[in-house]
Amino acid sequence: MCLGIPGEVIEILADQPDLAKVNVSGVRRVINIGLLENETVVPGEWVLIHVGFALSKIDEAEAAAALEFLEGIGQAYEDELAALAESRIE
Amino acid sequence: MRFVDEFRDADKAHALAAKIARLCEPGRQYKLMEVCGGHTHTIYKHGLEDYLPEQITLVHGPGCPVCVIPMGRVDDAMALASDPDVIMTSFGDMMRVPGSNGSFFDAKARGTDIRMVYSPLDSLKIARQNPEKRVIFMAIGFETTAPSTAMTVLRASAEGLPNFSVFCNHVTIIPAIKAILDSPDLRLDGFLGPGHVSTVIGCRPYEFIARDYHKPVVVAGFEPLDILQSIYMLMLQLSECRSEVENQYSRVVPWDGNPVALRAIGQTMELRPYFEWRGLGFISHSALKVRAEYAQFDAEQLYSVPGVRVADPKACQCGEVLKGVLKPWECKVFGTACTPETPIGTCMVSPEGACAAYYNYGRLTRTRVKEASTT
Numbered sequence: 302m303c304l305g306i307p308g309e310v311i312e313i314l315a316d317q318p319d320l321a322k323v324n325v326s327g328v329r330r331v332i333n334i335g336l337l338e339n340e341t342v343v344p345g346e347w348v349l350i351h352v353g354f355a356l357s358k359i360d361e362a363e364a365a366a367a368l369e370f371l372e373g374i375g376q377a378y379e380d381e382l383a384a385l386a387e388s389r390i391e
Numbered sequence: 392m393r394f395v396d397e398f399r400d401a402d403k404a405h406a407l408a409a410k411i412a413r414l415c416e417p418g419r420q421y422k423l424m425e426v427c428g429g430h431t432h433t434i435y436k437h438g439l440e441d442y443l444p445e446q447i448t449l450v451h452g453p454g455c456p457v458c459v460i461p462m463g464r465v466d467d468a469m470a471l472a473s474d475p476d477v478i479m480t481s482f483g484d485m486m487r488v489p490g491s492n493g494s495f496f497d498a499k500a501r502g503t504d505i506r507m508v509y510s511p512l513d514s515l516k517i518a519r520q521n522p523e524k525r526v527i528f529m530a531i532g533f534e535t536t537a538p539s540t541a542m543t544v545l546r547a548s549a550e551g552l553p554n555f556s557v558f559c560n561h562v563t564i565i566p567a568i569k570a571i572l573d574s575p576d577l578r579l580d581g582f583l584g585p586g587h588v589s590t591v592i593g594c595r596p597y598e599f600i601a602r603d604y605h606k607p608v609v610v611a612g613f614e615p616l617d618i619l620q621s622i623y624m625l626m627l628q629l630s631e632c633r634s635e636v637e638n639q640y641s642r643v644v645p646w647d648g649n650p651v652a653l654r655a656i657g658q659t660m661e662l663r664p665y666f667e668w669r670g671l672g673f674i675s676h677s678a679l680k681v682r683a684e685y686a687q688f689d690a691e692q693l694y695s696v697p698g699v700r701v702a703d704p705k706a707c708q709c710g711e712v713l714k715g716v717l718k719p720w721e722c723k724v725f726g727t728a729c730t731p732e733t734p735i736g737t738c739m740v741s742p743e744g745a746c747a748a749y750y751n752y753g754r755l756t757r758t759r760v761k762e763a764s765t766t
Contacts, residue, residue, distance in 0.1 A: 304429050304613075304743070305535070305587050333512060336538055336652045349590070349643065352482065352532075353510025354539045356649060357590045363642055370613050373436060377742035381509075384483050388509035389516060 305349035305356060306371060306381060307364035308332065312344055320390065321355070323348065326368065328382055331390045353390050400616065407619040408442040414626040421447045422578065423625055424715055426568060427585035428455035428743025429613050435752040437615040443622070450577070450715035451745040453567045453671065454585050456532040457484045458713060458737040458744045461667045462701040464560055465490030468529050470697050471558060471690055472503050478521060479505045480514040481529040487740050491701045511543035511557075518547075518555035527690045530557045534591040537561040537679060538652035541659040544681065544688045558690040559681050562666065564588050565596050566677035572604050576716045581625040583618065584610035586640050593648030594636050601634040612640040659685050669703060669737055670710025709736035712745055719749040726750060 308323030319335040321342065334342050334355045342348065347364040348355035359367070371378040415421070425431055431451045434440065440449055453459055465488055472479035472495075479495070486495045486507055499505045508514050511528050518526035530540040540557055547555045564585060571577065584597055589610045597608040607628035611621035621639040628635060638644055659682055666678030681689035690696070703709065706724045711717035719725055719738065729735040731747050738744035742751075 305590075332510075333539075333542065335542055336649055336655070338651055349587070351535050351587070352539045353512050354542060356535070356538070356587070356652065357643055357645075359643055366614055370433070374432065374742055380483050384507065384509035387507075388513050390510060390512040391516060 304371070305351050305367070306378075306385075307347055307359060307367045308350050308355075309364070310342055310344050310346050310348060313342065321348075323350065323355075325350065325385060326372075326382055328386050330385055330388050333390060353388060403616055404442060404619055407616070407623055411447070411619070411623050411626050412444045414623070414630045415444050415446045416630070419446060421580045421626070421629070422450050423447065423581050423583065423622060424450040424452045424571070424579050425583040425611070425618070426452035426454045426564065427583070427588065428458070428741065428745070428748070429586065430583055430611060430618060431455075431745050432742060432748045433613055433615060433618055435748045438752075439615060439618055442619065447622070447626075450579065451712070451719075452571070452582075452715060453668070453713040454533065454564060454588070455713075455738065455741050455743040455745070456536070456562075457488050457741045458709065459562060459567075459668045459671065460485070460488055460531055460560060460737065461669045462490050462703065463667065463699045465494070466492065466699045466701060467696045468495075468558055469498055469503070470699075471527055471694060472498065472505055474525075474694075475504075476525050477504070478517060478524050478526045479503070479529060480508045480517060480526060481505065482509075482531065483507050484741055485529055485531055487734065488737055489734065489740075511540050512546070515543055515547055515552065515555055518552055522554060525554050525556070528555070528557050529560070531560045533562060533564050533585075534588045534652075534656070537656050537660065538591060538649070541652075541655035544659045544685055545655060547688055548685060553687075556688050556690040556693055557681060558696075559660065559679060561660065561679040562668065563662070563677055563679065564592075566674050567668065567671065568597075568600065570671060570674050570677075571714055572600065572606070574714060576714060579606065579715075580629060581607040581609070583621050583625070584608050584636075586610065586612055586644065589638075589640070589644045589648065591649050591652045594638050594644065594646050595648075597636045601636050605634045607634045608636045610636070610638045610640050610644055612643065658682075667700070668713075670713045672710075704735055707736035709738045709746075712736075712738050719746040722746070
């Protein structure tokens with residue numbers, strides 16, 4: 302929860318530009334990108350996500366490292382992904 | 392895995408370790424605190440203490456969001472949830488935290504409507520779908536999660552949602568660090584600053600540590616090499632008698648943090664005069680509450696909350712562990728009565744808790760040390 306999870310931006314929702322569809326370890330869900338309103342976010346970029354909100358943009362190398370770290374945590378990351386899979390932000 | 396290797400190269404780790412060892416003054420002991428539970432996890436998982444000279448001790452700090460929630464607040468949340476008109480919502484991490492009458496999971500098993508959510512925005516959706524119910528979000532965490540709660544309150548306000556509120560338990564990391572610095576129990580030489588909290592607050596809030604307490608701070612990333620590099624930066628400052636705030640994790644943490652997130656927190660929340668932390672007691676100006684302007688989204692202003700105070704279980708020494716006075720294995724119930732499956736204290740609940748991290752990985756470290764000493 303306190304640790305960010307990296308997600309790749311798939312698309313910005315046309316009707317709600319503060320929401321984006323992201324891919325986190327194969328789980329595709331909608332998150333809020335309102336906290337990045339001072340920056341441009343485009344598909345293909347990576348963001349660090351905390352409880353449904355993107356807090357910062359990161360590069361691909363950082364995303365890969367963060368992902369490896371989280372996968373190493375094991376159960377806690379699986380729980381986080383399972384929770385994300387249940388999420389229906391709109 | 393080309394990317395990851397650059398953060399994990401064993402040769403680089405040994406090279407850094409050698410540089411760190413050369414900076415140690417003979418006969419001097421160094422105590423460095425990693426504030427964030429994520430760092431604690433990396434340190435145990437990769438056995439980083441084995442790379443360091445014996446003169447350097449890493450002390451684990453209070454930066455674990457569920458670890459610091461006092462039992463009384465869990466009981467208060469249960470009291471709110473016991474109303475049949477209420478749906479209580481909470482992060483998964485919170486579900487196993489023991490109150491004086493069991494955890495949220497226990498209450499759920501007894502029939503209380505407590506639901507696990509991934510995001511406060513999911514809680515908002517439950518409120519929209521259940522207009523006849525009052526939906527309360529149990530908000531916990533440091534500055535990493537506070538912006539999400541703030542943005543959700545702003546969204547609820549914009550929608551004019553009448554049945555959503557927040558039971559706010561957000562805490563702020565700076566007063567906890569200050570309480571530890573002012574505590575007579577422990578003398579620290581420097582701090583590894585939390586990585587993700589700093590993406591929100593930036594590096595400036597740590598400047599008082601360098602200026603007033605003359606201790607160096609290095610905001611650190613989560614990879615093993617990040618942590619070793621940050622320890623090297625701390626040791627270099629100490630060897631040169633400098634105390635400054637440095638940012639090792641600048642690839643993620645901007646010096647000024649995230650201004651949009653800080654604005655959202657400031658708009659919807661304000662500091663409480665004081666707040667109880669599990670194990671640490673009451674700390675002034677260390678937590679956030681919902682501002683009066685948003686009272687209609689504040690469970691504490693809407694409903695009567697018992698405000699109970701419950702002493703921690705006698706056997707549990709989480710307070711000493713959270714302050715870094717005790718190592719996890721020095722607690723009397725560690726690994727016996729208190730395990731991740733049946734936690735007594737909060738430090739054993741979360742993967743960011745020092746006790747859970749040590750329980751899962753620390754024994755490996757000890758085995759390695761034993762093997763090294765016998766060969």
